[in-house]
Amino acid sequence: MSIRIASSCNHCNSFTEANLCKTHELKVSEEYTCDQFSILQQLDKSMHCNSCQRHHRPDCAHPDLAADGMLCASWAPKV
Incomplete structure (x- = not known):
């Protein structure tokens, strides 16, 4: 298992303000990670x-x- 800070939900395009993942249609937290992570392209x-x-x-x-x-x-x- 690898630890990935940059792949956490709060850096992902699929994470909503309501803590929902649009990709998996699940309630998640900012600390979750997944292999379908799509990084936000902003600083x-x-x-x-x-x-x-x-x-x-x-x-x-x-x-x-x-x-x-x-x-x-x-x-x-x-x-």
């Missing part, structure tokens, strides 16, 4: 340096590149 613009808990901290993955408004794959939400 989440809220995941930028200003909203990251690691911005300006030693554990930032890219301290030399980090800038206000920059999107990052190592982003972590502020708690």
Whole structure:
């Protein structure tokens, strides 16, 4: 069994706001994964340096590149 974060329902075209899968016609959660996953072709613009808990901290993955408004794959939400 493989663990796939990017293949979760909340990144899929078939996931609806009512937590329904249009492909399987089932109620699902954001953590579910499947082999018929169809990725959303968009970036989440809220995941930028200003909203990251690691911005300006030693554990930032890219301290030399980090800038206000920059999107990052190592982003972590502020708690």
